[in-house]
Amino acid sequence: MTKQEILAEDLAIRSRFPLIAGHPEIAYLDNAATTQRPDTVLSAIEKFYREDNANPLRGLYALSQRATDAYENARENVRAFLNASSTEEIIFTRNASESLNLVAYSWCSAFLKAGDEILVTIMEHHSDMLPWRQAAERVGATLRFLECDDEGLITEEAFRAALTEKTRLVAMVQISNVLGVENDIRTFAAIAHAQGAVFVCDGAQSVPHIPVDVQALDVDFLAFSGHKMCGPMGIGVLYAKKQWLKKMPPFLYGGEMIEYVTREDATWAELPHKFEAGTVNASGAVGLSAAVDLYREIGFDTIVRREQRLGRLAFEVLSANEHIHIIGAKNADAHHGIFTFTLDGVHPHDIATILDGDNVYIRAGHHCAQPLMQFLQTPSTARVSLAFYNTEEEILRLGECLGQIRGKMGYGD
Amino acid sequence: METRSFYNQILTEHNLRPANKHPLEGANMELRGVNPSCGDNITLQLRVENGVVEDGAYVGDGCAISQASADIMLDLVIGRSVDEALHLSKLFLRMIKGKVTDEELEELEEAGALQDISHMPARVKCAVLGWHTLDTLLDPDAENED
Numbered sequence: 001m002t003k004q005e006i007l008a009e010d011l012a013i014r015s016r017f018p019l020i021a022g023h024p025e026i027a028y029l030d031n032a033a034t035t036q037r038p039d040t041v042l043s044a045i046e047k048f049y050r051e052d053n054a055n056p057l058r059g060l061y062a063l064s065q066r067a068t069d070a071y072e073n074a075r076e077n078v079r080a081f082l083n084a085s086s087t088e089e090i091i092f093t094r095n096a097s098e099s100l101n102l103v104a105y106s107w108c109s110a111f112l113k114a115g116d117e118i119l120v121t122i123m124e125h126h127s128d129m130l131p132w133r134q135a136a137e138r139v140g141a142t143l144r145f146l147e148c149d150d151e152g153l154i155t156e157e158a159f160r161a162a163l164t165e166k167t168r169l170v171a172m173v174q175i176s177n178v179l180g181v182e183n184d185i186r187t188f189a190a191i192a193h194a195q196g197a198v199f200v201c202d203g204a205q206s207v208p209h210i211p212v213d214v215q216a217l218d219v220d221f222l223a224f225s226g227h228k229m230c231g232p233m234g235i236g237v238l239y240a241k242k243q244w245l246k247k248m249p250p251f252l253y254g255g256e257m258i259e260y261v262t263r264e265d266a267t268w269a270e271l272p273h274k275f276e277a278g279t280v281n282a283s284g285a286v287g288l289s290a291a292v293d294l295y296r297e298i299g300f301d302t303i304v305r306r307e308q309r310l311g312r313l314a315f316e317v318l319s320a321n322e323h324i325h326i327i328g329a330k331n332a333d334a335h336h337g338i339f340t341f342t343l344d345g346v347h348p349h350d351i352a353t354i355l356d357g358d359n360v361y362i363r364a365g366h367h368c369a370q371p372l373m374q375f376l377q378t379p380s381t382a383r384v385s386l387a388f389y390n391t392e393e394e395i396l397r398l399g400e401c402l403g404q405i406r407g408k409m410g411y412g413d
Numbered sequence: 414m415e416t417r418s419f420y421n422q423i424l425t426e427h428n429l430r431p432a433n434k435h436p437l438e439g440a441n442m443e444l445r446g447v448n449p450s451c452g453d454n455i456t457l458q459l460r461v462e463n464g465v466v467e468d469g470a471y472v473g474d475g476c477a478i479s480q481a482s483a484d485i486m487l488d489l490v491i492g493r494s495v496d497e498a499l500h501l502s503k504l505f506l507r508m509i510k511g512k513v514t515d516e517e518l519e520e521l522e523e524a525g526a527l528q529d530i531s532h533m534p535a536r537v538k539c540a541v542l543g544w545h546t547l548d549t550l551l552d553p554d555a556e557n558e559d
């Protein structure tokens with residue numbers, strides 16, 4: 001692409017995001033925490049409340065039916081996006097954390113026994129670690145950790161070696177929110193299945209950045225959040241194989257998730273409603289569906305191409321600063337737009353605060369992955385994370401501002 | 414947001430060349446303070462005799478704000494009575510909440526350079542870490558506001 005073509009594409013994409021278009025001074029580089037929302041997501045939410053609002057799945061009148069249709073159409077759209085085989089396998093939750101907790105409570109209460117093992121990797125987000133630890137403690141099972149090498153790689157041999165006869169469940173992030181590396185989920189899921197373990201995939205950072213096909217990956221469960229892929233906050237998804245959902249007990253109890261209740265007994269509602277107790281977040285689902293439409297419209301070819309180009313530039317810019325040390329892979333493309341780094345002599349919180357003064361927004365801290373940070377012996381780091389709407393200009397600006405930080409902190413180099 | 418105003422020379426100087434960051438020989442009081450949210454930590458050591466802070470030092474890890482603030486604090490309180498030190502720590506905590514008079518600000522000397530952090534809620538905890546630790550060490554029974 002020529003420079004002109006890139007700039008035209010930047011403009012076309014960025015004009016869709018009101019906060020970005022309205023604030024050209026901001027370089028928003030904290031997309032792994034949450035993304036910005038396009039106009040179509042905002043208007044879809046508003047349209048739901050203006051035109052289709054009633055309690056979905058409940059009322060016996062036309063408006064409630066419209067609300068139900070809006071909600072269920074969103075489910076179908078998400079199903080297609082993930083290539084799941086049925087909408088019964090798509091459960092709406094609040095976020096990836098809730099999706100993972102649902103499995104940790106429900107699946108584990110039915111299938112995890114004392115003495116069993118759960119295997120997670122050292123690079124899991126707390127949301128894909130603490131629910132398993134709690135589940136293991138509840139029944140007297142053991143949580144085991146699989147380590148990666150310093151580039152974040154988990155090899156097939158290492159994975160095989162970590163599985164035991166007792167491993168009932170494996171939970172693994174597809175793209176790490178700290179290292180940006182992608183785990184080979186398809187291979188690991190197949191190995192886990194051959195050992196009789198179920199496979200849970202944390203897709204919070206992968207679904208927004210690479211095409212994810214749950215049937216091709218053949219995972220049993222996959223969790224992600226709408227807000228990290230331009231959808232609204234407060235809506236997330238759990239994909240789960242129907243064979244498991246049928247056997248799992250409900251997670252939360254209340255309205256909408258029952259077929260029939262007597263004083264002593266209840267028959268659970270059909271899938272997926274059995275796992276969606278209470279009034280659902282219909283406007284959130286509708287907003288997420290609009291985000292899915294945007295992804296489809298722009299296309300993963302374009303998204304991946306843009307994020308790869310920006311990622312290579314970011315890697316180059318950060319590497320060019322002799323005081324900056326990127327954590328993880330030495331190859332830009334392996335980072336999927338996530339660059340966690342340290343800067344000699346300057347604490348990450350100071351980096352983020354100083355960049356804030358330059359309207360460059362990045363994350364600092366432990367990124368909700370403390371065991372990984374301990375393993376890497378870097379208690380606190382700064383992180384830049386990209387989305388397809390970022391631009392080369394923003395990354396060059398980041399590089400320039402980072403280049404000035406040591407001077408601002410009183411170093412005379 | 415103006416960040417330069419609090420990454421000023423006083424702060425960067427105390428961060429890069431802290432006079433009081435070392436283990437203290439002969440300390441008779443010690444307390445560790447930690448910000449669980451960000452991991453910043455300091456261990457404050459004092460030698461208090463006859464109601465006077467005769468000497469003090471700290472060791473720790475964390476951002477420039479937490480470390481420089483502790484260093485500035487020690488410059489201010491070493492040689493003062495315990496009561497004066499407690500008075501100053503209360504003043505500092507009040508300054509960070511944006512509630513001090515100009516005269517009170519004078520009393521805080523170099524610590525006044527951290528005043529603007531009151532506009533950055535996310536960093537307030539960093540600035541007060543040393544002072545809270547001092548306050549708790551010298552007056553363990555007092556109710557900590559906040």
Ligand SMILES: Cc1ncc(COP(=O)(O)O)c(C=O)c1O
Pocket residue numbers: 032033095096097098125127128173175176177202204205225368
């Ligand atoms: C890899 C990963 N898993 C899970 C989560 C949790 O997402 P949420 O906070 O939306 O539940 C995050 C978000 O920070 C993440 O990056």
